Amino acid sequence: MMVRTDNRAVNDVRPLQVQWRYLTQQPASVLWQRGITKIMVAAYWQTKAAGLVVTGTGLTAGQIDWLQAALLPLVSAEALTQQQLVVTITTLENDGGQLAEAFNATIGALQLLPDTLLDQQVPCAVSVGVMADQTTLVDLTLAEEEIAISQMTMVATAQEQVGALTLSGQPVDSSLFNELILRASQGCTRTTAQFQASFQQAVQPVMAAGIPDVGTIVIATKNPGKAREFEAVFAKAGLKVKTLLDYPELPEIDETGQTFEANARLKADQIAAILKLPVLADDSGLMVDALDGRPGIYSARFAGDHNDAGNNAKLLFELTGVPTEKRTATFHSTLAFAKPDRPNEDLVVEGNVAGRILGIPRGDNGFGYDPLFYVPELDASMAELSLAQKNQVSHRARAIANLEPVWRDWLAD
Ligand SMILES: O=c1[nH]c(=O)c2ncn([C@@H]3O[C@H](COP(=O)(O)OP(=O)(O)OP(=O)(O)O)[C@@H](O)[C@H]3O)c2[nH]1
Numbered sequence: 001m002m003v004r005t006d007n008r009a010v011n012d013v014r015p016l017q018v019q020w021r022y023l024t025q026q027p028a029s030v031l032w033q034r035g036i037t038k039i040m041v042a043a044y045w046q047t048k049a050a051g052l053v054v055t056g057t058g059l060t061a062g063q064i065d066w067l068q069a070a071l072l073p074l075v076s077a078e079a080l081t082q083q084q085l086v087v088t089i090t091t092l093e094n095d096g097g098q099l100a101e102a103f104n105a106t107i108g109a110l111q112l113l114p115d116t117l118l119d120q121q122v123p124c125a126v127s128v129g130v131m132a133d134q135t136t137l138v139d140l141t142l143a144e145e146e147i148a149i150s151q152m153t154m155v156a157t158a159q160e161q162v163g164a165l166t167l168s169g170q171p172v173d174s175s176l177f178n179e180l181i182l183r184a185s186q187g188c189t190r191t192t193a194q195f196q197a198s199f200q201q202a203v204q205p206v207m208a209a210g211i212p213d214v215g216t217i218v219i220a221t222k223n224p225g226k227a228r229e230f231e232a233v234f235a236k237a238g239l240k241v242k243t244l245l246d247y248p249e250l251p252e253i254d255e256t257g258q259t260f261e262a263n264a265r266l267k268a269d270q271i272a273a274i275l276k277l278p279v280l281a282d283d284s285g286l287m288v289d290a291l292d293g294r295p296g297i298y299s300a301r302f303a304g305d306h307n308d309a310g311n312n313a314k315l316l317f318e319l320t321g322v323p324t325e326k327r328t329a330t331f332h333s334t335l336a337f338a339k340p341d342r343p344n345e346d347l348v349v350e351g352n353v354a355g356r357i358l359g360i361p362r363g364d365n366g367f368g369y370d371p372l373f374y375v376p377e378l379d380a381s382m383a384e385l386s387l388a389q390k391n392q393v394s395h396r397a398r399a400i401a402n403l404e405p406v407w408r409d410w411l412a413d
């Protein structure tokens with residue numbers, strides 16, 4: 001029995017590692033690593049043309065044609081008459097199995113593109129080869145490919161249905177051919193299990209909550225009042241908003257920072273790292289001059305737990321006897337926008353609005369301290385303003401206005 005370059009059994013495939021949604025701006029992207037063979041694939045639909053386009057670097061024209069032909073039956077023919085599916089494949093490092101793994105990585109990326117694959121039965125590709133001593137091997141390394149006398153790449157499903165197949169090198173007789181098919185289908189079963197384990201662990205919980213597309217911003221807040229304000233502002237820019245209320249399975253983030261910025265970054269960084277998506281967070285609060293800037297970063301927890309009525313009652317109590325002209329205050333918002341796993345590159349902006357704390361609450365709109373926060377220019381409390389009016393003047397609206405001119409370039413970096 002021949003000894004393999006990495007001591008694997010003849011029917012053993014190498015470990016598989018997948019980084020799902022690898023590219024920040026292309027949600028349907030993967031970094032696919034079989035051993036040290038590394039392939040990156042991104043896929044997207046575009047409406048200005050039709051059909052399937054596969055482009056690749058590090059692959060031959062013949063290999064790209066093969067991939068195109070192998071992928072075509074897996075995608076709805078009808079969808080392809082109306083839109084164009086673009087698949088870009090980049091080989092970063094080839095240590096064997098390049099064609100098979102380019103196919104597998106593409107299937108991985110297409111799994112992230114809703115309604116693209118026809119069938120739930122995910123096919124996979126496997127490379128097999130015949131060595132000089134007639135041993136058949138699965139998932140060859142580059143060194144093994146170089147000395148193999150025949151090689152085959154086969155697409156199959158775990159249900160043993162064979163799809164595309166390509167054979168190179170010396171012709172093989174039928175018994176050897178059967179052995180190759182058997183090896184390949186075993187390799188495929190193993191690969192499908194690896195693939196599914198990674199997908200189920202990393203992607204399915206998030207997918208169950210709906211995958212945000214490039215037109216969606218995820219905001220790391222559980223505060224429905226903030227969510228409403230963000231939705232209204234971003235809707236104007238044609239963007240949809242998802243918040244942590246859409247991802248109930250995510251862990252609670254402890255706001256342990258000592259500044260608004262630190263807390264905003266904590267929320268954005270941690271959620272971006274989990275979702276593997278760009279995430280925006282807001283940390284905000286009320287700073288009352290007569291209380292030396294309190295409650296500040298503790299605004300949500302001023303009266304202990306997160307309770308708006310309790311917070312307002314405590315604020316009124318602490319300001320008992322303080323005359324109108326000394327009841328000045330500032331609402332502050334710091335926004336942090338984070339890219340997955342790049343916490344040093346957060347985009348941070350802020351906004352403030354000056355006002356005064358009323359003695360008696362006014363208005364029913366907004367949330368938090370809004371009924372007590374009087375805005376002199378508008379001669380109204382924040383809770384007397386409509387959502388649209390609050391979004392013209394509020395601390396959060398001003399912070400978003402500061403974000404607006406810069407975030408697209410930052411995201412593209
Ligand atoms: O009357 C208000 N109008 C506002 O426009 C406003 N913005 C902030 N605040 C107060 O400051 C806390 C933020 O704390 P905070 O940034 O930790 O948010 P939060 O805990 O409510 O939600 P999350 O985003 O952390 O999930 C909030 O709870 C409120 O008490 C506001 N009050």
Ligand SMILES: [Mg+2]
Nearest residue numbers: 223255283300
């Ligand atoms: Mg909070």
